[in-house]
Amino acid sequence: MPSYELNDTIYALSSGLGKGGVAVIRLSGKAVPAALYQLAGLEAPRPRYAYFRPLRRQDGTLLDRALVLFFEGPHSFTGEDVAEFHVHGGRRVIQSVLTALGDIAGCRPAERGEFSRRAVLNGKMDLTSAEGLMDLIDAETEAQQAQALSQLSGRLGALYEGWRTELVRYMGYLEAFIDFPEEEIPPEKLAEIDAHIHTLIHEIAGHLDDHRVGEKLREGFQIALLGEPNVGKSSLMNALTQREVAIVSQIAGTTRDVVEAHLDVAGFPVILADTAGLREDAGEIEAEGIRRAVKKASEADLILHIQNSETYPSVKPLPEAIRSVPILTVWNKADLRKDLPADVLCLSAKTGEGIAALWDAVKGILNDTFGKKDGLITRERYRVALQECVYALNGALGNEALELKAEDLRMAARALGRITGRIEADELLDVIFQEFCIGK
Ligand SMILES: Nc1nc2c(ncn2[C@@H]2O[C@H](COP(=O)(O)OP(=O)(O)OP(=O)(O)O)[C@@H](O)[C@H]2O)c(=O)[nH]1
Ligand SMILES: [Mg+2]
Structure with a gap:
């Protein structure tokens, strides 16, 4: 200890x-x-x-x-x-x-x-600033740096503290009437507080509905290369990373493990994953590779579905498990076939033609995802606390009894206080600061 x-x-x-x-x-x-x-x-x-x-x-x-x-x-x-x-x-x-x-x-x-x-x-x-500092030290790309600096400045903490202070005010108001039961709380005052709680729920729900962009920016945007064996996934992996990351061969079923590479794409952190080629009649080891490929792809933020241009336009559907992930279809080996329509994303991992167009498409998706947003939720722990806060606020709206209403508001305020560190909980501090490095 x-x-x-x-x-x-x-x-x-x-x-x-x-x-x-x-x-x-x-x-x-x-x-x-x-x-x-x-x-x-x-x-x-x-x-x-x-x-x-x-x-x-x-x-x-x-x-x-x-x-x-x-x-x-x-x-x-x-x-x-x-x-x-x-x-x-x-x-x-x-x-x-x-x-x-x-x-x-x-x-x-x-x-x-x-x-x-x-x-x-x-x-x-506050705690969110301290965590922003930790993110700044871990930042590897421009967008991560900007997000960390914003959080370090206290922007996010101020948002949560603002909400918390508001709740503490209503709580204090209700408690005044609880302490002096001979006074009746004016009904219009109660309605006013409820209206404020409504607004707050709406605001926090909007803040929560962010598609986890802030967390994604901290952790990296995951792109999985997926497709049948031999279509050139590993060749493309090497072309995109400009390194010999993965083994390439004309033997179908070369790649088995998921091979990952971290990239900085236009200031955004990207984790590119090469995977085993998907096919039915695979041996035991390859089948495990395929299982891992499907799992990786199902967790990805974007799938590059790699196809062989020679077989254009026939596309084999991807497994059910990954249909919900956005998919960009890419036709490789364009050097072997020249008659693909102009609006099709075709390239050659071998000659390099079309790679720039793929990057442009990916950058477009990254810009749409991350955009110029600021003040985002950057940690699961904030998300959980905010959900608890909304839950307690809904409870407060449903409770007529002043004591219960006040107690719900206290729970809601406490959830926000946990994010910024406005509560006495050594345990929580232990968990958070363990992630830091010595000397920070
Ligand atoms: N002509 C041509 N050949 C390519 C291209 N890309 C890959 N190849 C060749 O296609 C074969 C398979 O390439 P890989 O990159 O190993 O294919 P893969 O999709 O990773 O295959 P698995 O790992 O088995 O699933 C190799 O012989 C490559 O040299 C390309 O753009 N043009
Ligand atoms: Mg491969």
């Missing part, structure tokens, strides 16, 4: 592990001034001022010459006193400075995400 003791001063390497020009070691907590004095000889340092100092351990040995910064709480990332040591990014230097920090009374290595956890506990940011 990790220790999250708040009285401890925590330290960690905040930059990536490995050799580099500079590495940043961060320290947060009450022992920061002592550490700055002992390591860098700084007494009462000026906040937000860059000092260039020799760093020495207690026996006087020189460890490095480093840039040292002090951020005085509460004007810091965590809200506590924070120090940063920008040391030379070598293993020995980093290790020796970390060891020297460990020798200072009250200092211990930070747990995963513990800096951000303290920032949340000290009200420097």
Whole structure:
């Protein structure tokens, strides 16, 4: 069980592990001034001022010459006193400075995400912002970066907090009448609250009806290459990724495992999957490959149904399980047949003709899916809480008794509070910050 003791001063390497020009070691907590004095000889340092100092351990040995910064709480990332040591990014230097920090009374290595956890506990940011920060660090494409930055700015948190505050207001109003039963609540006031709850349900339902675009943007848009054996799925996979990701051969049934590649397509994250060719009379291993192919495709956001141009226009229907996934039919081996109509998406994985047109079609679909939307639900945990909130709000509408109505509103507000971290639940924090890396 990790220790999250708040009285401890925590330290960690905040930059990536490995050799580099500079590495940043961060320290947060009450022992920061002592550490700055002992390591860098700084007494009462000026906040937000860059000092260039020799760093020495207690026996006087020189460890490095480093840039040292002090951020005085509460004007810091965590809200506590924070120090940063920008040391030379070598293993020995980093290790020796970390060891020297460990020798200072009250200092211990930070747990995963513990800096951000303290920032949340000290009200420097809400949970959705902290999760936005985590997404920003994980972001690999432009669209992911934009979504993470928006969430980090607190936009999503503010939306949920706004709704929660509204509910708390109605709750307070109802409770005033519960506490003074001799007063009758004016019926028009009750109707007004119900009308507000209606509007809120409508708003949250609209927010929930997002086709999981925000989550998809975090996790990647899944495209599966599917079709009969030998139509050139693996060849196309290699052409699209410009790498020899999958084995290509003229033997039907070459691919068995699902082979995936991560791509950045016009700023959107795409996970491309090559799969086993679909056919009836397959042997045991190939049949398992086909089962996996169908499963992968049924979970995909888009299927590229690859066909052989030589057999145009005959198309074998795809299995039932995947009919609900959007399908783009692609005619490969166009180099072998020239008489396909102009409106048909045909290409050659061999010569490269038509590949650009396929990319254009895919980019169009990605733009339609992700568009320029902002403030989306980015995590299943938000979705679950929002559904609970709507459920409780519907309960509140159905309850005539003030006590029950107020209790439903409390449940609804609590569900929203769970998203932004406005409740005392260490357990929830444990789950969330475990996903973070050390030093964040
Ligand atoms: N002429 C021509 N041949 C192609 C083209 N694409 C693939 N091929 C050939 O078709 C054969 C099968 O290619 P693969 O990419 O292995 O086909 P696949 O669909 O992955 O096959 P399985 O893995 O068995 O399902 C190989 O001999 C390729 O060289 C193309 O555009 N034009
Ligand atoms: Mg293949």
